Amino acid sequence: MAASKAGKRSKPPAGPKQELAAKIFHGLNIISLIVMIGSGLQIYNANPVFGGRGAWTFPRTFLLGGWLGGGRNWHFAAMWLFALNLLVYGVYIFWTRRWEKRFVSQGDLQVLQKGQNPKRKNYAWHRLIYTGIVPVLILAIISGLAMYKPAQLPWLSGLFGNWQTLRVIHFITVPIVIIFVIGHFLLSQKVGGYRLIKSMFT
Amino acid sequence: MEEFKVPRHLLTRRRLLQLSGVSSMGLLLSSCGTGLLSESVGKLTEPLNLKVGELLLKPQTPVPEFPISAIEPNALLVNSFNGTPQIDTDKFRLIIDGEVNQPMQLSMADIQKLPFTSMVIRHVCVEGWAAIVQWGGVRLSDLIKLAQPKSQVRYAYFESADTYYESWDIASTLHPQTLLAYQKNGQSLSPENGAPLRLASPIKLGYKQSKWVTRVTLTSTLSSRKGYWIDEGYEWFGGI
Numbered sequence: 218m219a220a221s222k223a224g225k226r227s228k229p230p231a232g233p234k235q236e237l238a239a240k241i242f243h244g245l246n247i248i249s250l251i252v253m254i255g256s257g258l259q260i261y262n263a264n265p266v267f268g269g270r271g272a273w274t275f276p277r278t279f280l281l282g283g284w285l286g287g288g289r290n291w292h293f294a295a296m297w298l299f300a301l302n303l304l305v306y307g308v309y310i311f312w313t314r315r316w317e318k319r320f321v322s323q324g325d326l327q328v329l330q331k332g333q334n335p336k337r338k339n340y341a342w343h344r345l346i347y348t349g350i351v352p353v354l355i356l357a358i359i360s361g362l363a364m365y366k367p368a369q370l371p372w373l374s375g376l377f378g379n380w381q382t383l384r385v386i387h388f389i390t391v392p393i394v395i396i397f398v399i400g401h402f403l404l405s406q407k408v409g410g411y412r413l414i415k416s417m418f419t
Numbered sequence: 420m421e422e423f424k425v426p427r428h429l430l431t432r433r434r435l436l437q438l439s440g441v442s443s444m445g446l447l448l449s450s451c452g453t454g455l456l457s458e459s460v461g462k463l464t465e466p467l468n469l470k471v472g473e474l475l476l477k478p479q480t481p482v483p484e485f486p487i488s489a490i491e492p493n494a495l496l497v498n499s500f501n502g503t504p505q506i507d508t509d510k511f512r513l514i515i516d517g518e519v520n521q522p523m524q525l526s527m528a529d530i531q532k533l534p535f536t537s538m539v540i541r542h543v544c545v546e547g548w549a550a551i552v553q554w555g556g557v558r559l560s561d562l563i564k565l566a567q568p569k570s571q572v573r574y575a576y577f578e579s580a581d582t583y584y585e586s587w588d589i590a591s592t593l594h595p596q597t598l599l600a601y602q603k604n605g606q607s608l609s610p611e612n613g614a615p616l617r618l619a620s621p622i623k624l625g626y627k628q629s630k631w632v633t634r635v636t637l638t639s640t641l642s643s644r645k646g647y648w649i650d651e652g653y654e655w656f657g658g659i
Binding site for chain 2: 260261263264266269270282283284285286287288289290291293294297364365366367368369370371380384
């Protein structure tokens, strides 16, 4: 693909470039999140977090696994992909010091407070939002682990107070991620348009 | 030419977006027919989950307990695969057999003579809910000691009066907080909660904690029948 394009055009357009590791992380993150959310909602339906038995459940369209056992199979399989992907990426961005360059910085925060340039402001918002989702993804793992092994990791479950609080915190990561995806998509359109999206997926 | 090129570019972009949409929709919609696939996904990572579960298990270390004031009497829901069986407590006998030197048959009176253990623990259901419950009864490890298991024993099978069956790893079976309980929240165990005798343990999910236990068989091998819900697709270890 890249070779044929380079052959057609003598000067390739200067567009945004993404590191391969970032693309792999991004792709695996999307896949694992879709599986985690679909199977997580399947588990939710077995006994709704809000209201318990007999309460409103999610329609089948959004579910993965067919029944509670199937949902759990998907959830506990995809958690490895989701968590290891995040771990490897975390090591990578700290190792390469990419964390300092590509994520939200003091400068971005100043722009958001006092900046006049709307383009620069969008850029700062974009970086703030995609940086902000990282702790939410980590929270999803920590709260999930606290619910998965409460007897073996009682100190971890204890951090969340009672069981219902723990369930709510784990669940709340789902709407946050969905709102994030919408915001992330719209801001990436504003910041770099289709070329930016393409740079992450090709 | 310029006008022709632009829509072509838009088409590919649209197609890309459509494809990603269709593929994720396919994943979402496939919930109706994923039974077999879900099973293979489960089989793919269950050995890994089992290893991690066993690694985290501290076999002889008690799980921290809760104060009596933390008990949630209404949170414990009743689940059973086939209703509540009728049991005559006077005629009830618990059988302990399998690879043991001293097979036993115990009446409830025999069992209640053994040392009593009470604990306030969190009962966690596979469905996601949990309840803090007080259970009282006899340590399963005490009963097993009486039966003198052979050294090769690695699993315990539990049979219930309602034909429910379940199997456990021996480390979890001998955990000091794995009880055969006849008391719940300070009162005699009710029939729907498993009277006269049920498994209670803070280290396993609810579906592992058989109610109406009539027989404990110690064995060195696990058959293809691992447990009623496990054979339906829940994971075998079920540790929490």
